[in-house]
Amino acid sequence: MTDMAEITAAPAAAQAAARTDVIARRLARRHAAERRFRAIGIGAVVVSVAFLGTLLFNILSNGFGALLQTRILLDVAFDPAVMDIGERRDADSLAAADYGGLVKAAMAARFPEVASRGEKRELNALLSNGAGDALRRMVQDDPRIIGTTRPIWLIASSDLDMAVKGIMPRQAGAEGLRFSERQLAWIGKLEAEGALARQFNTRLFTAGDSREPELAGLLGAIVGSAFSLGITLLICFPIGVATAVYLEEFAPKNRWTDLIEVNINNLAAVPSVVFGLLGLAIFLNTFGLPRSAPLVGGLVLALISLPTIIIAGRAALKAVPPSIRQAAMGLGASKLQTVTDHVLPLAMPGMLTGTILGMAHALGETAPLLMIGMVAFIVDIPAGPLDPAAVLPVQVYLWSDSPERGFVEKTSAAIIVLLVFLSLMNLAAIWLRKKFERRW
Amino acid sequence: MNQYIPKGTAKVSARGLDVFYGDKQALHHIDLDIAAGEVTALIGPSGCGKSTFLRCINRMNDLVEGARVSGTLTLDGNDIHDRRLDVVQLRARVGMVFQKPNPFPKSIYENVAYGPRIHGLARDRAELDEIVMNSLEKAGLLAEVESRLSESGTSLSGGQQQRLCIARAIAVNPEVILMDEPCSALDPIATAKVEELIDELRDNYTIVIVTHSMQQAARVSQRTAFFHLGKLIEVGGTEEIFTNPCEPLTQGYITGRFG
Numbered sequence: 246m247t248d249m250a251e252i253t254a255a256p257a258a259a260q261a262a263a264r265t266d267v268i269a270r271r272l273a274r275r276h277a278a279e280r281r282f283r284a285i286g287i288g289a290v291v292v293s294v295a296f297l298g299t300l301l302f303n304i305l306s307n308g309f310g311a312l313l314q315t316r317i318l319l320d321v322a323f324d325p326a327v328m329d330i331g332e333r334r335d336a337d338s339l340a341a342a343d344y345g346g347l348v349k350a351a352m353a354a355r356f357p358e359v360a361s362r363g364e365k366r367e368l369n370a371l372l373s374n375g376a377g378d379a380l381r382r383m384v385q386d387d388p389r390i391i392g393t394t395r396p397i398w399l400i401a402s403s404d405l406d407m408a409v410k411g412i413m414p415r416q417a418g419a420e421g422l423r424f425s426e427r428q429l430a431w432i433g434k435l436e437a438e439g440a441l442a443r444q445f446n447t448r449l450f451t452a453g454d455s456r457e458p459e460l461a462g463l464l465g466a467i468v469g470s471a472f473s474l475g476i477t478l479l480i481c482f483p484i485g486v487a488t489a490v491y492l493e494e495f496a497p498k499n500r501w502t503d504l505i506e507v508n509i510n511n512l513a514a515v516p517s518v519v520f521g522l523l524g525l526a527i528f529l530n531t532f533g534l535p536r537s538a539p540l541v542g543g544l545v546l547a548l549i550s551l552p553t554i555i556i557a558g559r560a561a562l563k564a565v566p567p568s569i570r571q572a573a574m575g576l577g578a579s580k581l582q583t584v585t586d587h588v589l590p591l592a593m594p595g596m597l598t599g600t601i602l603g604m605a606h607a608l609g610e611t612a613p614l615l616m617i618g619m620v621a622f623i624v625d626i627p628a629g630p631l632d633p634a635a636v637l638p639v640q641v642y643l644w645s646d647s648p649e650r651g652f653v654e655k656t657s658a659a660i661i662v663l664l665v666f667l668s669l670m671n672l673a674a675i676w677l678r679k680k681f682e683r684r685w
Numbered sequence: 686m687n688q689y690i691p692k693g694t695a696k697v698s699a700r701g702l703d704v705f706y707g708d709k710q711a712l713h714h715i716d717l718d719i720a721a722g723e724v725t726a727l728i729g730p731s732g733c734g735k736s737t738f739l740r741c742i743n744r745m746n747d748l749v750e751g752a753r754v755s756g757t758l759t760l761d762g763n764d765i766h767d768r769r770l771d772v773v774q775l776r777a778r779v780g781m782v783f784q785k786p787n788p789f790p791k792s793i794y795e796n797v798a799y800g801p802r803i804h805g806l807a808r809d810r811a812e813l814d815e816i817v818m819n820s821l822e823k824a825g826l827l828a829e830v831e832s833r834l835s836e837s838g839t840s841l842s843g844g845q846q847q848r849l850c851i852a853r854a855i856a857v858n859p860e861v862i863l864m865d866e867p868c869s870a871l872d873p874i875a876t877a878k879v880e881e882l883i884d885e886l887r888d889n890y891t892i893v894i895v896t897h898s899m900q901q902a903a904r905v906s907q908r909t910a911f912f913h914l915g916k917l918i919e920v921g922g923t924e925e926i927f928t929n930p931c932e933p934l935t936q937g938y939i940t941g942r943f944g
């Protein structure tokens with residue numbers, strides 16, 4: 246008996262051992278394959294992070310400089326005679342007063358030894374052409390300062406700003422030097438007396454565009470983008486949600502709806518420039534809407550975002566389990582009640598996420614806006630969606646195209662602002678998704 | 686084989702009911718009466734058309750793409766496919782409990798209040814409160830959830846969720862309640878509770894229940910209908926079907942020879 250058991254057991258054990266062996270050998274190969282795959286994955290991540298890191302580092306290191314601005318401290322005497330207003334204090338006179346004269350007078354008082362006209366011109370060239378703007382605002386805020394003398398930090402010229410930031414040379418004899426010997430001496434004197442400093446560049450966020458880099462700001466572009474996106478949202482969200490709901494919940498499934506679905510998916514892949522041309526043909530040429538207006542920009546961006554929003558909306562609706570619909574219908578809810586009371590509230594976070602991402606996409610669009618003429622040089626802050634305006638990405642494009650050295654860091658600063666807005670929108674989308682994660 | 690019940694006591698009756706999904710026929714010429722105030726169990730192997738028949742009674746098949754129903758199906762003698770009868774009205778009279786508990790991801794209170802609200806059954810908040818409390822009470826859930834009515838319905842256990850779904854169906858005060866394998870996702874204790882509940886509800890409602898458990902059919906139902914491959918093979922008193930079926934197919938199924 247025992248013999249027989251052993252005889253049958255032995256080959257079985259051998260077989261088992263052989264099988265374990267085979268599996269073990271394969272296992273080694275499998276582990277190796279897994280390790281290879283993981284290494285490739287890590288490599289890919291490292292490469293993409295490196296690219297992103299380089300890009301961000303480049304932009305941040307270039308752009309942070311633009312957050313600071315060189316200014317010169319001068320004692321400004323608000324002399325009504327220099328301002329050329331006499332006894333008048335009405336708004337028009339104050340607006341039209343000669344603030345450039347005040348700046349020149351203050352500069353002359355700071356350097357009384359400068360006498361000749363040529364020297365004076367060189368001296369005044371250290372300040373920005375727009376240095377007087379700050380004085381105008383001060384006077385308009387409080388006319389009582391007329392007749393007094395105040396220490397005021399005035400915006401320096403872009404050349405001086407670049408030199409102070411070390412972007413352009415400032416040693417005598419250096420190549421590309423933009424200053425005369427005299428100017429270098431004055432700069433040295435101002436610096437030694439603590440009258441030359443870098444301060445936070447408020448103009449970047451409070452002013453519109455300008456030909457002078459030290460005066461140019463982003464507010465016009467920010468407001469233009471806000472108006473455009475507002476229009477886009479107003480159009481896209483209701484239409485996108487209604488379309489998604491209709492297609493997903495109400496439309497019969499037939500050849501027509503299939504065709505519509507395919508076309509919506511294709512629209513999402515159409516290059517945005519094409520939408521720009523479409524906008525040019527329809528909104529500008531046919532309807533005669535104004536060029537460069539956020540209204541038209543918003544309409545074109547709406548065309549671009551709509552497919553994305555519809556697709557995201559349908560995905561969100563599809564993710565609502567059918568059991569919820571059955572429960573509502575089984576209770577006698579109508580189709581519309583089922584959708585509005587149950588399906589839509591559950592799909593809304595997903596739809597909002599899709600909408601925000603669509604908006605973020607729209608915020609970064611440039612090419613289609615160039616098509617509808619949103620590349621004009623516009624100084625004024627738009628007051629409404631029909632005023633000519635720039636938008637952030639177009640501002641980046643415009644500044645990057647400017648020859649002045651000072652616009653280089655401005656371009657990077659504008660990109661930073663754009664990226665901040667984009668990140669905020671993406672964060673909002675992530676937050677929404679996290680907050681309303683599947684609740685069933 | 687078809688035991689028609691005495692005239693006038695049938696709550697629901699099907700005559701020559703055919704159902705097609707596209708080209709595929711799922712039910713063949715079903716003649717079946719469901720008596721008022723009784724529990725009728727539908728049994729049969731998987732895919733034989735039990736759920737399909739159940740869904741015909743409250744016209745949930747309307748929602749299925751490509752489904753087509755012919756023949757007549759009456760509720761209290763009125764054709765449910767009559768154009769004058771709105772499907773919303775029908776579903777208010779014929780409630781349904783699904784295989785998987787499917788509470789709305791809303792508060793327990795809202796779950797039960799939804800039906801009465803859309804049908805305008807309560808004139809004010811107090812009346813609505815009363816309906817909700819009554820329904821939860823009848824579903825044997827009130828004691829367990831009384832203190833947490835504002836919590837989400839999905840936070841309950843599976844068995845509690847299923848009883849919440851029953852409470853939700855009862856709240857509309859239907860005449861017929863359809864249950865499609867209501868206990869298949871529940872453990873034995875929760876199942877026992879639901880079965881007990883079905884027994885109590887029998888006095889006020891006509892109940893049709895689909896089940897795969899012979900024991901359950903035997904425990905809760907008074908009449909049993911056996912389906913096979915889309916055909917109604919046999920229907921009769923539950924006791925009779927389980928002890929002395931006429932058809933060899935029925936015999937084979939309940940003794941577990943196929944299924």
Ligand SMILES: Nc1ncnc2c1ncn2[C@@H]1O[C@H](COP(=O)(O)OP(=O)(O)OP(=O)(O)O)[C@@H](O)[C@H]1O
Nearest residue numbers: 706709711729730731732733734735736737738749
């Ligand atoms: N939506 C549908 N589309 C197409 N065919 C369907 C659909 N629903 C059911 N069927 C078919 O109809 C037949 C009956 O299905 P039904 O769901 O009624 O069976 P059942 O008896 O409830 O089965 P089970 O016990 O497994 O739930 C099956 O052959 C099934 O494949």
Ligand SMILES: [Mg+2]
Nearest residue numbers: 735736737865
């Ligand atoms: Mg079924």
